[in-house]
Amino acid sequence: MIILDTHVWVWWVHGDSKLPNDYALQVARHEDDGLGISAISCWEVAKLVQYGRLTLACSVNEWMGEALSYPGMRLLELSPTIAVESTQLPPPFHKDPADQIIVATARVHDCELLTLDHRIRGYPYVRIVA
Numbered sequence: 001m002i003i004l005d006t007h008v009w010v011w012w013v014h015g016d017s018k019l020p021n022d023y024a025l026q027v028a029r030h031e032d033d034g035l036g037i038s039a040i041s042c043w044e045v046a047k048l049v050q051y052g053r054l055t056l057a058c059s060v061n062e063w064m065g066e067a068l069s070y071p072g073m074r075l076l077e078l079s080p081t082i083a084v085e086s087t088q089l090p091p092p093f094h095k096d097p098a099d100q101i102i103v104a105t106a107r108v109h110d111c112e113l114l115t116l117d118h119r120i121r122g123y124p125y126v127r128i129v130a
Contacts, residue, residue: 001034
């Protein structure tokens with residue numbers, strides 16, 4: 001299983017051209033062994049809609065149901081272990097709590113993370129999908 005960062009998940013579901021072809025191939029390649037979605041990504045999507053930074057063709061609840069039913073998608077709960085791990089990431093890591101939880105989710109599940117976020121890609125304590 002690999003973990004998808006929120007933007008990768010949204011772009012994959014929407015078929016958005018912002019998702020580079022090699023990233024789309026990685027998502028498709030991992031459908032059979034699992035595409036992990038951190039529970040915090042659901043919150044991030046809802047907040048983006050609330051703030052008008054993301055427009056959906058349906059309600060947020062409908063979108064979540066559809067987006068989480070894509071082949072290979074696995075919703076990963078925010079467990080106490082992940083919550084604690086997110087507060088104990090080795091420095092240096094930035095202060096965005098959603099990114100901290102996504103990175104902690106990848107670390108706790110011992111999975112690679114697929115992201116375009118340069119701050120996360122440069123963090124040496126999480127495995128990034130190459």
